[in-house]
Amino acid sequence: MSLLGILLALALLIWLTYRGWSTLLLAPGAAMLAAVFAGEPPLAHWTQTFMYNAAGFVAQFFPLFLLGALFGKLMADSGSVSAIATLMTRTLGTRRAMLAVVLAGALVTYGGVSLFVAFFVIAPMALELFRTADIPRRLAPAAIMLGTSTFTMSALPGTPAIQNAIPMPFFGTTPFAAPGLGAIASAIMLGFGLWWLGRAEAAARAAGEGFGDGADVPVEEVAERELVRERASVAREFDPAEAPRGQRSNDSPSPGAALLPLAVVVCVNLLMSLVVLPRWNAGYLAEERWGSTSLAAVGGVWAVLVALAAAILCLLVLNHRRLPALRETMDAGANAAVLPALSVASLVGFGSVVAVLPGFAVVREWVLSIEGGPLVSLALATNVLAALTGSASGGLTIALQALGGNFMDIATASGIDPALLHRVAVIGAGTLDVLPHNGAVVTLLAVCGAGHRGSYRDIAVVGIIGPVLALVAVICLGNLFGAF
Structure with missing residues (x-):
């Protein structure tokens, strides 16, 4: 009965979430349903298991959600994201329109700009570029997806994406875990994606297919759609309803001023991870008042926090005159972090309840016994949970909370470097999360004025097959x- 309850609760959670119901309501309800089927006290699980673990996730990662969303909003309203996209367009031109869109998205997201901020700023420019180059509109979502949601999220060493931060407390790693493997994975995703998109563009030209007649959809209209908002908030770290808030500058910064904050994120992150923190005497963290933790458990998060904070200060110094409504912009950025953080935390709470129920022992034993070793088991677990939840961060956290300790024990006994576990887990979570119901996919199609029928196949190829x-x-x- 316990296993049946887990499956039923998960099915209801998935079905109702993608009918537009809030995860904040569904996750505790599904968790209590699973507890009832297992014959365990539902209220105790709600307040003592669900809330304790959900609150732990917020305590651990909300600062990253907050600074990441704030940085993205400041980059957008200062005109920096637009300036970078314009720079790529002018540098590569319409003959390399596809490459320009991919690289613009990659540059801003690797530099710390939130995904939905990149969507709302880059998509209109990508459509205009595709219109000029007479490339089919239906290919624009896949090009944007490749640049913003694949290798810069899960593989590129040091990426400040929340998905790359989640394994760090579990494995004691840094954002630069397994940098050589991450670089190889990034090259495969980028190379395969560009090959596919180039092939699709050539086929469209040979068939005489041009840009098409679809209508451009105003960003404000997409951001205010409640169904898009609910799905998007589970999928990524920025509440799209806050995208139109504040006031965007009419005066774009120079390319150097636009790129400098992104460079600060990368350089400070690298400096903190590889130079400062390894030399930091943080023995005091073992004291009870600091949670009896260690620098290995929190250092990775600290590195990204310092990097984002330094980039925000740099951006404000360079662009304070281009932020006519600074308070409104900063308020919108801060508010944009709340719903995604709580939505993912609710998924974490649900997973924590499921993980302690008797029926989950069957699932745990099955996952750990999969042929191919612990790396294959870990990849499969993160893949499946990210697909079921429609969230790379939610699926990854649930998998690591339920099984992270087991994988770490196996790694220790087998001599596997935790950095390898980190990189496999993150890349695994960034594959099957890009299913048709994923909030990022739904939002991107809406912003581009495209539909699943015409665009999803190419999204799936670059967002699933490549990863x-x-x-x-x-x-x-x-x-x-x-x-390595």
Whole structure:
């Protein structure tokens, strides 16, 4: 009965979430339903298991949600994201329109700009560029997805994406875990994606297909759609309803001023992770008043926080005159972090209840016994949970909370570098989360004025097949050579 309750609760959670119901309501309800089927006290699980673990996730990661959303909003309203997209367009021109869109998205998201901020700023420019180059509108979502939601989210060393931060407390790693494997995975995703999109563009030209007649959808209209908002808030770290808030500058900064805050994120993150924190005497963290923790458990999060804070200060110094409504912009950025953080935390709470129910022992034993070793088991667990929840961060956290300790024990006994576990887990979570119901997919299609029928196949190829190929390569190389 316990296993049946888990399956029923999960099915209801998935079905109702993608009918537009709030995860804040569904997750505790589904958790209590699973507890009832297991014959355990539902209220005790709600207040003592669900809330304790959900609150732990917020305590651990909300600062990253907050600074990430704030930085993204400031970059958008200062005109910096637009300036970067314009720079890529002018540099590469309409003959390389596809590459320009992909690289613009990659540049801003690797520099710390939230995904939905990138969507709402880059999509209109991508559509205009595709219109000029007479490339079909239906290919624009896949190009944006490749640049913003694949290798810069899960593989590129040091990426400040929340997904890359989640494994750090579990495995004691940094944002630069397994940098060589991450770079190889990034090259596979980017190379495969560009090959596919180039092939699709050439086929469209050969068939005489041009840009098309679809209508551009105002960003404000998409951001205010409640169904888009509920799905998007589970999928990523920015509440799209806050995107139109504040006031965007009419005066774009120079390319150097636009790019400098992104460079600050990367450089400070690298400096903190590889130079400062390893030399930091943080023995005091073992004291009870600091949670009896260690620098290995919190250092990775600290590195990203300092990097984002330094970039925000840099951006404000360079662009304070281009932010005519600074308070409104900062309020919108702060507010944009709340709903996504609580939505993912609710999924974490649901997963924590499921993980302690008797029926989950069957699932745990099955996952850990999968042939191919712990890397394959970890990849499968994160893949499946990210697909079911429609959230890379939610699926990844649930998997690591339920099984992270087991994988760490296996790694210790087998001599596997935790950095390898980190990279496999993150790439694994960034594959099957890009299913048709995913909030990022729904939002991106809406912003581009495209539909699933015309655009989803190309999104799936660059967002699922490419990352899966990269994941297979990382597992094979990791088994042969370890982490590097």
